[in-house]
Amino acid sequence: MPTKSIKIVVEGGNAKPGPPLGPTLSQLGLNVGEVVKKINEATSQFKGMTVPITIEIDTSTKKYEIKVGVPTTTSLLLKTVGAEAPSGDPEHKKIGNLKMEQIIDVAIKKKPQLTAKTLKAAVKSILGTARSIGITVEGKDPKMVVKEVEQGKYDDLLTKYEQKWNEVEG
CATH class of the missing domain: 3.30.1550.10 (Ribosomal protein L11/L12, N-terminal domain)
Incomplete structure (x- = not known):
């Protein structure tokens, strides 16, 4: 056939x-x-x-x-933050702020397309995209939040979502 x-x-x-x-x-x-x-x-x-x-x-x-398939990371983030388009100047013009739980949710949705092996790595990838389109996370530059993730600040929260992450094929 x-x-x-x-x-x-x-x-x-x-x-x-x-x-x-x-x-x-x-x-x-x-x-x-x-x-x-x-x-x-x-x-x-x-x-x-x-x-x-x-x-x-x-x-x-x-x-x-x-x-x-799953929409692009940018599309998912824009919908989550309620914006039409990315910031043309992400360094100076912010289009919104998301909570860490929302970033984790996007990471879980994107799992099938990501190369990240862990939820922590996936979250750091999503934070990079958020920064590049002008979204702050927890009121901070996502680059700062990546450092906090690496320092373990969000480990308890990530552990809470591990089960969901593991249930998604990818």
Whole structure:
């Protein structure tokens, strides 16, 4: 059974039948409207975020499967902080502040895509992204918070979330 994979990034719950998706799907003989509707249903919980998806198509039977990835770290952080876009000047212009629990939550959601082996390492990675887009954490520059994580300040909190981290495939 010949299969074809289409990888594309769409806005959660708002995929459009236009290019590049529509023409590609119609070339493969699929009902573009139906596929787009299913993509929008599958990505609806990520409204307003960019979401990677893969469509696996059996070219002989025209059966397909939609696999939804996890939005980018930037998208997850922006949604969590309630901002539309990253700061153009993260050093001087902040777009919001998050609690450490929110950073841990983003780290857990991103686990399947991260190379981090531990929750602590994942949190430090997420803090780096937060800093680069103008988000403070616990009212501080995320670079300071990384130092505090390394010093063990958040060990009790991280231990509380270890179980959740370990339950996620990755």
